[in-house]
Amino acid sequence: MVLAEGFRPAEPRSFRTVLGHFCTGVTVITTEHGGPAGFTCQAFNALSMDPPLVLFCVSNTSATWPRIRAAGFFCVNVLAAGQAELGRRFAARTGGRFDRIDCGSSPGGAPMLPGAAAWIDCTLESHFPRGDHTIAIGRVTEMLADSTRDPLLYYRGRLGV
Template sequence: MSGIRATEIEALRMREVLGHFPSGVTVVTGVDGAGPAGFACQSFHALSLDPPLVCFCVGRSSTTWPRIRAAGRFAVNILGIGHEELSRTFARSGGDKFDGVDWSPSPLGSPLLAEAVAWVDCRISAVYDGGDHEIVVGAVTALEAIGGEPLVFFRGEYRALA
């Protein structure tokens, strides 16, 4: 069976249709010799309870991901209502995304954002090919829910749960 090629399914159409599936908003962070690094990520989810694993996908064009990958560990910061600007900060390329952002180190040393409603600390367990993305599996070593309502992204806009 042959696969469907990108020219057969337009990227904008795929984004439009899949935008009907709401997702949470996270910031994946890590630290290397150059300091803290992070990027906004909507493709995060639990993968396994036993062993405890999570998963996220990151575009191959990311300039931040190679720094985090080289560190071998990361934290996922789950954002809450009112953190749209924080999400936009980590969604942009370049610049010091941590300028003015309050954070502390996780048990593994990755940045935990003070504004997050929950966090998950992980070691990189595996990285798989996913077309123009990489699929990252993290072995959970620590996690905490601080509380609050999550920030949701749906059809190109930030939302709150009704």
């Protein structure tokens, strides 16, 4: 097959660069299992309106994913504009993600990050390993949005664009 001029094979580095041209929102997926746990996730989306389902993708090397799976519930915290530092904190592989954060608790028991644009409480319905990630599907049980806050965006490798 001959590629059109400028096209490249889908090797990991090019794949990441090209997909970086797709603007996404930024979420922090949280749970409570042996203490609070959470990670930054841009691979989040609605899946179904009826029943209300969402999905997120998580790296198979994530230390948080086994805790979400074991807990069976999670809260999607949709970060607001101005929360880039919080997004970076939960993306780091170091501890202390919840240090000095006064979290509330969602109706399902997961940490709710203050100042988020929205919160979506879910029970874990199913999950499927695919490639180097796992696709997790959650059934929405409760949700809340702060219509005064704009979302934090991720574009071309940068937060807050």
